[in-house]
Amino acid sequence: MKLLLTNDDGIYAEGLCALYNALSLEHEVYIVAPEAERSAVGHAITIHYPLRVTKVKRGKKFWGYAVSGTPADCVKLALYELIGPVDLVISGINRGANVGINLVYSGTVSAATEAKILGYPSLAVSIDAYEDVDYCFAANFIAKFLDVLKDLPLNKPFCLNINIPNGNPSKIKGIKFVKQSKARLKEVFEKRFDLHGKAYYWQGAEEHTETDEDTDVLALKQGYITITPIHFDLTNHNSLKILKKHNLNFNLDF
Amino acid sequence: MKLLLTNDDGIYAEGLCALYNALSLEHEVYIVAPEAERSAVGHAITIHYPLRVTKVKRGKKFWGYAVSGTPADCVKLALYELIGPVDLVISGINRGANVGINLVYSGTVSAATEAKILGYPSLAVSIDAYEDVDYCFAANFIAKFLDVLKDLPLNKPFCLNINIPNGNPSKIKGIKFVKQSKARLKEVFEKRFDLHGKAYYWQGAEEHTETDEDTDVLALKQGYITITPIHFDLTNHNSLKILKKHNLNFNLDF
Structure with a gap:
């Protein structure tokens, strides 16, 4: 397969x-990724500044294109300009899980969503740890997963959000297809003062409040590799159906 | 009502x-908005830098809080720290429509979505023009719309994306509840060279390719005020249902 890799960790x-x-042994692999970390940028794109592209080497060999923009910029620029059509876009492997409400903020997931918007199938891949991360198992899992991907009942362009537990692979309980948790995050703001006495705020999320085991949040916590098919249909269709039946009496002459 | 206003134009x-x-005549209105333009930032949040807050005056009167972050940051900071609970969050009025695929990139819409995530009802309001924009009619429309909002069949927290045609108000054909268009944008990248001969790229979207009249894109173009109820459920439930029935034969011992 012809693969495009990107990420939001740079x-x-x-x-x-x-x-x-x-x-890269079995596939034709291209890399177009942000020149530096761009996490929590969501689906931001760069339209007020031009994008710069730098060729990056590893050793003496060309390795990939570094872009001065966001993950979504990378995918657009790669598919429109730098690389052209590919068979699959893979975003990751992200340091830290991308489950639940955090999907909304995730640059990793937005890159995969952007691929789907442009008509290309995609995977977003994240690993559930920030320290002592075992990327090796996760990467090998994805390599094996590509072999079974064609047998999955998926319409193109699909977008799968994959999260992988960290640690001893033999403790992984299996693979589960689950929905995104929509449970609230416990968030905190902390007000501090700089050396000049001026206030600033840090924000952070503490924990998911999810209790439904059929969600990405809990299945991952329980030791499963989770897979969630993602779309970008932001219409609340149930609500729309009800609103359409409502007779809105509204005079626009005011 | 106690209202929080924000935007992505600053x-x-x-x-x-x-x-x-x-x-502000009929409601208790608070403003927490980005200190400068933050359009196309999508649902980005600021977690790697602290947020600064500045009080902004108009004349001699306190006007609102300017935040060094994104629209989503503003909503979080306002509801958690600066203002506390409100009855409704309104994001806008944005210069330029927010319809179709552009919802994914829109800071205006993301601010309203963030309010919904945090449990507050919200409106995102945009006007379909970049030049000679008549904000007055749109603002008065929203003031009138707040009077009928309580009669609409909506479960809280709702999030409505509202787009208003520009120009002669008497030519507006009415109000239409429609879905988000998912049609592709015609996008362009243009490669240019700076004065040192180094390349850079501009990206831009040209036009929607939508043909379905029941979408925000076409209804707005035809002269309707469009209203689309928005959610943040990124799970493709149809695809998930099919995947759950699939027997995935996958050996994790490799």
């Missing part, structure tokens, strides 16, 4: 490198 | 000012 991230190493 | 934007003027 072109020098270990997760991207692990994925390249696991996939 | 706290000094005319659309925000028009909204404030139209709403």
Whole structure:
């Protein structure tokens, strides 16, 4: 397969490198990734500044294109300009899980969503750890997963969000197809003061409040590799159906 | 009502000012908005830098809080820290329509979505023009719309994406509840060279390719005020249902 790899941790991230190493023997692999970390940028795109592209080498060999923009910029620029059509776009391997509400903020997931928007199948891949991350198992899992991908009942362009537990692979309980959790995050803001006495705020999310075991949040916590098919249909169709039946008496002459 | 106003055009934007003027006589209105333009930032949040907050005056009177972050940051910071609970969050009035695929990239819409995530009802309001924008009619429309909002069959927290045609109000054909268009955008990248001979790329979207009249894109073009109820459920439930029935034969011992 002709593969495009990207991420939101930047072109020098270990997760991207692990994925390249696991996939480049059997596939034709291209890399277009942000020049530096762009996490939590959501589906931001760069329209007020031009994008710069730098060729990055590993050793003496060309390795990939570093882009001065966001993950979504990378996917657009790769598919329209730098690489052209591919068979599959893979975003990751992200350091830290991308489950539940966090999908909305995730650059990793947005890159995969962007591929689907442009008509290409895609995977977003994340690993559930920030320290002592075992990218090797996750990368090898994705390599094996590509072999079974064609047998899955999926319409193109699909977009799968994959999260992988960290640690001892023999403790992984299996693979589960689950929905995105929509449970609230426990969030915190902390007000601090700089050396000049001026206030600033840090924000952070503490924990998911999910209790439904059929969600990505809990299945991952329980030790499963989770797979969630993603779309970008933001219409609340149930609500729309009800609103359409409503007789809105509204005079626009005011 | 206690209202929180925000936007992605920045706290000094005319659309925000028009909204404030139209709403502040009858409602308790608070403003927390980006210190400068933050359009096309999607649902980005700021977690790697602290957020700064500046009080902004108009004349001698306190006007609102300017935040060094994104629209989604503003909503979080306002509801958690600066203002507390409100009855409704309104994001806008945005210069330029937010319909179709562009919802994914829109800071205006993401601010409203963020309110819904946090459990608050919200409106995203945009006007379909970049030049000679008549914010006055749109702001007055929203003021009138707030009176009928309680009669609409909506479960809280709802999020409505509202787009308003520009120009002669008497030519507006009515209000239409429609779905988000998912049609591809015609996009362009243009490669240019700077004064040092180094390449850079501009990206831009040209036109929607939509043909379905029951979408926000076409209804707005035809002269309707469009209203689309928005959710943040990214799971493709149809695909998930099919995947769950699939017997995935996958050996994790490799």
